[in-house]
Amino acid sequence: MFSFFxxxxxxxxxxxxxxxxxxxxxxxxxxxxxxxxxxxxxxGLVVTGMTDHVSWGLYISNFTFLVGLAAAAVMIVxxxxxxxxxxxxxxxxxxxGVAVSALVMCLAFVTADMGGPxxxxxxxxxxxxxxxxxxxLTWDVLVLNGYLALNLLIPMYxxxxxxxxxxxxxxxxxxxxxxxVFWAFGIHLVTAFLYAGLTARPYWNTSLLGPRFLASAFAAxxxxxxxxxxMIRRFTEYKIKDETLHKLGLIVTVAAQINLVMLxxxxxxxxxxxxxxxLSARYLFFGLHGHNALTGWIWTAIGLNVAMTAILTxxxxxxxxxxxxxxxxxxxxxxxxxxGMGLVVPGFIPSPLGEIVEYAPTAIELLVSxxxxxxxxxxxxxxxxxxxxxxxxxxxxGPTGEH
Amino acid sequence: xxxxxxxxxxxxxxxLLTSGADPRIERTERAGSCGSGxxxxxxxxxxxxxxxxxxxxxxxxxxxxxxxxxxxxVVRAAANPLExxxxxxxxxxxxxxxxxGNFRLMTPAERQQTISRLERLAEMKTGRDVHIAGTQxxxxxxYGYAFNIxxxxxxxxxxxxxxxxxxxxxxxxxxxxxxxxxxxxxxxLEDGKADxxxxxxxxxxxxxxxxxxxxENPPCVTVCPVGATWKEPDGITVIDYDxxxxxxxxxxxxxxxxxxxxxxxxxxxxxxxxxxxxxLGNRPRKKxxxxxxxxxxxxxxxxxxxxxxxxCPTGARIFGNLLDPNSEIRWVLAxxxxxxxxxxxxxxxxxxxxMD
Amino acid sequence: MxxxxxxxxxxxxxxxxxxxxxxxxxxxxxxxxSPDDASRTVATLDAVPVPDATFExxxxxxxxxxxxxxxxxxxxxxxxxxxxxxxxxxxxxxxSLVHAPGMxxxxxxxxxxxxxxxxxxxxxxxxxxxNELCGKCHSDQRQDWLGGAHGKRLTGWAEPRVxxxxxxxxxxxxxxxxxxxxxxxxxxxxxxxxKAGH
Numbered sequence: 001m002f003s004f005f006x007x008x009x010x011x012x013x014x015x016x017x018x019x020x021x022x023x024x025x026x027x028x029x030x031x032x033x034x035x036x037x038x039x040x041x042x043x044g045l046v047v048t049g050m051t052d053h054v055s056w057g058l059y060i061s062n063f064t065f066l067v068g069l070a071a072a073a074v075m076i077v078x079x080x081x082x083x084x085x086x087x088x089x090x091x092x093x094x095x096x097g098v099a100v101s102a103l104v105m106c107l108a109f110v111t112a113d114m115g116g117p118x119x120x121x122x123x124x125x126x127x128x129x130x131x132x133x134x135x136x137l138t139w140d141v142l143v144l145n146g147y148l149a150l151n152l153l154i155p156m157y158x159x160x161x162x163x164x165x166x167x168x169x170x171x172x173x174x175x176x177x178x179x180x181v182f183w184a185f186g187i188h189l190v191t192a193f194l195y196a197g198l199t200a201r202p203y204w205n206t207s208l209l210g211p212r213f214l215a216s217a218f219a220a221x222x223x224x225x226x227x228x229x230x231m232i233r234r235f236t237e238y239k240i241k242d243e244t245l246h247k248l249g250l251i252v253t254v255a256a257q258i259n260l261v262m263l264x265x266x267x268x269x270x271x272x273x274x275x276x277x278x279l280s281a282r283y284l285f286f287g288l289h290g291h292n293a294l295t296g297w298i299w300t301a302i303g304l305n306v307a308m309t310a311i312l313t314x315x316x317x318x319x320x321x322x323x324x325x326x327x328x329x330x331x332x333x334x335x336x337x338x339x340g341m342g343l344v345v346p347g348f349i350p351s352p353l354g355e356i357v358e359y360a361p362t363a364i365e366l367l368v369s370x371x372x373x374x375x376x377x378x379x380x381x382x383x384x385x386x387x388x389x390x391x392x393x394x395x396x397x398g399p400t401g402e403h
Numbered sequence: 404x405x406x407x408x409x410x411x412x413x414x415x416x417x418x419l420l421t422s423g424a425d426p427r428i429e430r431t432e433r434a435g436s437c438g439s440g441x442x443x444x445x446x447x448x449x450x451x452x453x454x455x456x457x458x459x460x461x462x463x464x465x466x467x468x469x470x471x472x473x474x475x476x477v478v479r480a481a482a483n484p485l486e487x488x489x490x491x492x493x494x495x496x497x498x499x500x501x502x503x504g505n506f507r508l509m510t511p512a513e514r515q516q517t518i519s520r521l522e523r524l525a526e527m528k529t530g531r532d533v534h535i536a537g538t539q540x541x542x543x544x545x546y547g548y549a550f551n552i553x554x555x556x557x558x559x560x561x562x563x564x565x566x567x568x569x570x571x572x573x574x575x576x577x578x579x580x581x582x583x584x585x586x587x588x589x590x591x592l593e594d595g596k597a598d599x600x601x602x603x604x605x606x607x608x609x610x611x612x613x614x615x616x617x618x619e620n621p622p623c624v625t626v627c628p629v630g631a632t633w634k635e636p637d638g639i640t641v642i643d644y645d646x647x648x649x650x651x652x653x654x655x656x657x658x659x660x661x662x663x664x665x666x667x668x669x670x671x672x673x674x675x676x677x678x679x680x681x682x683l684g685n686r687p688r689k690k691x692x693x694x695x696x697x698x699x700x701x702x703x704x705x706x707x708x709x710x711x712x713x714x715c716p717t718g719a720r721i722f723g724n725l726l727d728p729n730s731e732i733r734w735v736l737a738x739x740x741x742x743x744x745x746x747x748x749x750x751x752x753x754x755x756x757x758m759d
Numbered sequence: 760m761x762x763x764x765x766x767x768x769x770x771x772x773x774x775x776x777x778x779x780x781x782x783x784x785x786x787x788x789x790x791x792x793s794p795d796d797a798s799r800t801v802a803t804l805d806a807v808p809v810p811d812a813t814f815e816x817x818x819x820x821x822x823x824x825x826x827x828x829x830x831x832x833x834x835x836x837x838x839x840x841x842x843x844x845x846x847x848x849x850x851x852x853x854x855s856l857v858h859a860p861g862m863x864x865x866x867x868x869x870x871x872x873x874x875x876x877x878x879x880x881x882x883x884x885x886x887x888x889x890n891e892l893c894g895k896c897h898s899d900q901r902q903d904w905l906g907g908a909h910g911k912r913l914t915g916w917a918e919p920r921v922x923x924x925x926x927x928x929x930x931x932x933x934x935x936x937x938x939x940x941x942x943x944x945x946x947x948x949x950x951x952x953x954k955a956g957h
Contacts, residue, residue, distance in 0.1 A: 044690040045649075046575075046667035051949055055654045055664060115649015115664065115691025122505070122629045122648055129505050129630040129646075137628035137652050199748045200622060200658035279593070352660045352745075353581060353613060354593030357948040546916075551908065556936065562943040576946040598947050602938040707915040717928070717936070718911035731907025731920070739908055759903065 004163050007395040008386045015385070018235070023381065026374040033371010036364045037112060045115060047364045053357035054348040058365045059113040061340035062372070065220070066102045066109070067191045068213060068339065070147065072221015073099035074184030075251050081177040087244045093159070093387045094232065095225050099151040099184075101380035106144060108372040136194045143187045150180040159390045165397025188213050195347065203280035203347045212262045213339070218255035220335040222248045223328035228384065230325050238388045242321060249324045253312040256331060260309055263302070283356070284346040291349070293358045298342050304334035493527055496520045506643040506682060507633055517645075518682060525687070533678040535686050538704045540637035546698050546753065547638075547725040548712075549735045550612055553759035555719040557582055557603035557610035564714030565614075568699060569685040570677050572669030579663065579696040580614045580711060592744075612720075613744070614711070615640065615661035615696035616752030623653035623662060632693070638725075638753055639698050641683035647692040654693065658745050659752070662695045698722070725753065857933040859896075867892060867931070893925040900925075 015023075040047050050057045073095040079085035080092035111117050122128040123141065132138040154176050161168040192213040195204035226248050233240040270281035282288055287295050308331040312318045318327075350356045361369075389395045503509075503517050518535045525533045562580045571577040583595030587607050595611065604610065621640050624632050631646040632653060654662045668690040680686040681701035688694050699709035703722070707713070712720040723732035735741065739757040746752075856862060869875040875883040876892050884892060894901030903909035910922040929936070 044665070044667040048666075050666070052654065052660075052663050052666075053948070055651045110650075113650070115651070115693075116647065118501075119646070119648045122631070122646055129508070131628050131630045134625050135628045135652070137626065137650065141628070194652075197626075198622070198656050200656055276591070276593075348655070350593060352658050353583070353597075354591065354595065355597065355660075355947055549908075554909070556938075557941055558939065559941040559943045562945070566943065575949060578943065578945050581945065582941075598945050600941065600944050603941050604938060703916065705915075706917040708912065712912075712916075716911065718909065718922070721907060721912075723907075723916045730916070731912070734906040735908045738906055739903075757908065759899070759909070 001160075004160055004396070007163075007389075011386050011389040011395055012382045019385075023378065026378045026381070029374035030371050030378065033368050033374065036367035036371065040112070040364055040368060041117070045113075047362060049360050049362045049365060051357055051359070053351045053355060054345060054359035056113070056344050056348070057359055058341070058361040058369050059109045061344040062369055063106050063109040063113070064191060064195075064213075064344060065336050065340045066106045066376070067144070068188055068217030068335075069221045069224060070099040070102035070106065070144075070151075071184040071188035071214070072217045072225070073102075073151065074181050075218055075222050076225065076248070077177060077184075078181050079247075081174060082181075085247075087241060087247055090238070090240055090391075091225060091229055091244050091248065093155050093391065094228055094384060095221075096151045096155045097380050097383040097387060098221065098225055098228065100148065100383060101376040103144060103148040103151070104379050105372050105376035107148075108375060109369070112368050112372065136190065136197055139190045140187075140194055143183065143190050147180070147183050147187050150176060150183060154180060155387065159387055162399035163390050163396030165399075185214065188217050195343075198347075200352050201280075201347045202277035204343075206266070208262055208266060212259065212266070215255050215259040215262060216335050216339050219252050219259055220332050220339075222251045222255070223332040223335075226252070226328045227325060227332070228380070230321065232384060232388060236385075236388045237392050237394075245321055245324060246319055249312065249318045249328070252328055252331065253309070253318060256305065256309040256312065259335075260305065263305075279350055280346040283349045284342060288350065288356055291356050291358050293360060294341065294346060297337050301334045301337035301342060304330050305338065308334065489527065493524065496524050500524070500645065503645065505630060505646045507630070514682070521682075521686065529673040529676060531673055531676055531678055533676070533680055533686075536679075536681045536701060536704075538681065538701075540635050540639075541704065543724075543726050545638045545725040546617065546703060547723060547732045547736075548617075548698070548709075548754045549721040549732055549739075549741065550754065550756050551719040551721070551759065552609050552611050552756050553719075554717045555582070555610040555612060555715075556717055557584055557599065557605075557608075558716065560714045560716055561612065561711035561720065564710040565696070565699075567675070568677055568702070568710035569696075570669075570671050570680070570687050571694075572665065572667075572671065572688075573675075574670040575666065577663050577669070577694075579661070580612055581660075582610055582612045584608050585611050611756065613659060613661070614754075615698075616659055616744070616750070616754035617696075617698060619751035619753060620749060622656040622658065622748075622750060626652045626656040628652065635683070635700075637704070639683075639700055639703075640695070641697055641700065642693055642695060643683070644686070644688045644692045644694065649691040649693070651693065658748050658750060662693050665690050665692055665694065855933060857935065858931070889926055889931070890924050893931070897925075 048057060048059075076088045076092050076095040080088035080095075111120070114120065123130055123138070125132075130138055132142070154173055157173055158168045189210045192210035195201070196206060196209040199205050226245055229240045229245060229248075232238050267281075267285075270278040271285075274282060279288060283291065284294050284298050286292070308327045311323065311327050312331070317323045345359050349358065391399055393399075500517065500520055504513065506514065506517070509517070514537050518537055522533055522535050525531065525535075559580075559582055562578050562582065565571070565580050566573075566578060569579070571579070581597045583592055583597050584599040584603075584605065585592075585595045585608060587609060592611075592613075599605070617634075617638055617640055619634075619638065621634055624634055624640060628650060629646060629648055631648070632640060632642045634640045649664070651664055654664060665688050669688055671687060676687065677685060679701060681697075681704070684697045684700035699707075699711075703709055708722050709720075712722040721731050721735055723730035725732060725736075727733065735757055736755065741755040741757045743752050743755055856864070865877070867876055869877045869883055876886060876889060877883060890901070890904070894904075900909050904922070904925070907920070910924075911928060912920065912922045914921040925931070
């Protein structure tokens with residue numbers, strides 16, 4: 001056990017020049033983000049762009065998006081472990097690495113958003129008060145931490161066994177894989193319910209929110225995994241077959257198509273006969289009384305979404321890795337805009353009393369967010385590097401039996 | 404039941420740790436346990452026992468780490484013995500405050516202890532002698548409010564009185580009440596204007612005020628992950644400012660935009676601080692916590708009207724006990740045509756609007 | 760019993776009002792116990808604004824009975840001409856009647872007895888019953904006032920209920936309230952982006 005971790009740390013701290021540059025850059029961004037957070041910690045959330053009108057902003061937007069990213073790991077966990085799909089089994093560890101790093105970012109973003117981070121212990125059952133099951137936030141705390149544990153334990157077990165040259169015992173870990181599959185749906189549905197349960201905000205108070213969260217997550221998550229796999233294939237010895245990328249590409253495409261269908265039905269509902277409850281959507285897509293900070297963003301996001309979905313829908317195009325990778329990258333960012341800022345901020349505009357106050361993140365917020373994203377990428381790089389080292393037999397005895 | 408249990412004595416812990424003269428002892432004893440005429444709600448008594456058990460775990464945490472901090476404080480401020488003593492006391496008080504529990508779950512004795520500490524801290528910080536009440540709800544009282552949109556003339560005297568009464572942050576100009584200037588013939592708040600600044604009432608307009616409606620079914624309470632906000636037996640939704648973690652979920656959940664967040668450390672000039680306070684009401688807040696209208700709990704539980712109703716020069720604000728059939732509020736509900744905002748949400752606000 | 764309580768209360772209010780004679784407009788108190796509904800305690804405080812400070816202090820200092828208008832006004836209020844005769848105008852120089860169209864002094868005041876009010880020519884009333892006079896026309900408001908939907912309450916929410924009389928808020932000669940500037944303007948959108956810049 002000790003040598004497993006020791007070798008892991010050695011692998012994580014050694015690498016080529018590019019690796020050190022990459023990690024150094026991430027560390028620098030994290031340090032700057034940490035400083036920005038220290039300013040926020042001292043002065044209060046007044047240094048952000050948030051107000052009593054728009055009381056959640058960039059942090060919670062990113063949180064929401066990244067929960068989806070974490071949930072999407074399930075799309076390759078299921079076929080890899082349960083259906084024993086050979087093409088996916090090589091990608092699954094990467095998927096779980098994505099989930100873990102996304103969850104680390106989620107927790108960091110939520111903590112960054114707290115007014116009293118030093119009082120978070122108030123939530124701990126036993127010494128605090130955990131308002132379960134009434135508060136959806138307590139559900140979210142449970143599912144996120146549970147999912148984090150599952151996604152750490154399952155791959156750790158598999159890697160540990162591979163490290164010692166043993167075959168992991170299916171009856172030991174497959175039940176947890178099943179659990180994690182349901183759990184993944186759980187984390188994203190619960191996060192959607194966090195919003196959908198608020199009758200005060202008609203923009204979120206829709207039964208379509210949960211399914212839409214899932215669809216967009218299953219488009220964005222595998223997109224990210226595709227890009228990571230291509231990176232890993234390029235920079236390491238780990239072999240990823242094109243077939244794996246194609247299968248992931250198919251998942252992305254189907255999810256993106258479903259997402260667009262839901263977007264269309266939502267747009268129809270909001271704008272065929274616009275009511276009082278459509279004001280947020282009107283603000284988002286067309287602006288309200290001259291306030292239109294988000295219209296450019298959302299139309300960009302939708303334009304890219306539609307274009308990328310169209311490209312991916314054409315089989316010959318999608319099967320070219322040179323097309324798939326940029327398309328997946330663009331789609332990822334389009335969904336980030338649509339689901340991050342495009343979902344959270346308009347829910348607050350106009351306020352329940354009809355006042356319109358717009359939101360724009362401040363430099364502090366951007367720096368803190370960048371720092372947290374760097375933290376996530378840092379964690380992911382370490383996890384992926386160690387996992388690849390074990391899987392390729394660089395450290396330990398290497399996996400046996402599979403492929 | 405919880406009365407038999409000996410409550411954890413924070414002051415005792417800290418006395419052991421800091422082993423200095425403790426000027427609070429006298430205050431704590433003066434305040435005593437719940438002897439000051441307030442009737443203890445049996446429900447709170449019950450949950451108090453629960454809180455007590457929790458406290459003991461927290462107390463041991465505090466004891467574990469408290470020593471180090473207190474010692475560090477002594478070393479640093481050793482230059483002036485008087486100042487050192489004060490700094491030490493303040494550190495100790497703040498330390499105990501950090502580890503205290505949720506006010507709703509505290510035993511009466513624990514409540515008195517935290518109130519004594521807070522009063523002492525306020526005195527040390529601002530040099531003012533404040534009184535923080537922990538008055539409980541009167542039996543057979545459920546507060547209700549009616550707002551006459553015919554007679555409100557938009558002076559905003561209520562807003563001013565509210566800010567002064569409730570020690571709201573002056574720097575951000577925080578206000579609990581919004582008065583909307585509405586065009587005759589329209590009832591959409593979106594069309595209203597709250598930052599009007601001209602002679603009022605304006606021709607062809609009426610005025611509609613909003614604040615916390617103290618819903619019987621408050622969404623803000625349901626969503627709070629730590630139970631820092633709850634509905635009191637007299638129907639007032641309150642916040643334990645020291646328990647709130649500042650996630651602002653309640654702010655998103657309120658359909659009436661009644662909750663406010665302290666984005667920065669709130670500022671109230673010491674001479675303007677209203678020294679007559681309530682733990683769940685107008686005692687000064689800190690940065691990073693929520694706050695809201697409490698129907699001036701520090702006033703109404705003493706039989707007074709809320710500051711807004713008292714300040715209203717036109718009598719547009721009617722406040723009273725919904726359980727008293729002879730109250731003005733009951734007369735209004737029985738004899739006038741009333742409406743509430745967003746009744747369709749099922750929040751059951753205890754704030755009605757009516758017309759002459 | 761209730762009458763006694765409210766009587767004492769009103770006496771206290773009366774005293775306190777005369778004590779605070781220099782605080783802004785003058786206040787002349789009166790008491791009314793609702794004749795309709797004796798179960799509800801309705802104590803009222805009459806407060807007619809008297810803009811002239813010297814007049815107010817004279818009344819308070821020399822003649823506690825502020826209702827004895829005849830001390831100043833003298834006899835001889837006669838119908839529609841009363842405001843046009845020079846000597847009458849001198850006595851009522853500060854009164855301008857902006858009530859319902861076509862109203863005259865005599866609609867409310869007894870011509871030969873300025874210390875009394877007249878209920879649409881029916882009977883004489885003391886000033887302490889001015890509310891009854893107002894209620895003859897403004898019956899809805901009177902109903903609301905007695906019930907609790909109209910009028911400014913001066914005590915807390917619990918018993919006893921003490922509210923201002925009609926003239927406590929409305930000048931009977933010009934009952935519409937005046938417009939004025941509001942206070943405490945709200946900040947709708949704090950400029951966060953700028954604040955964070957420095």
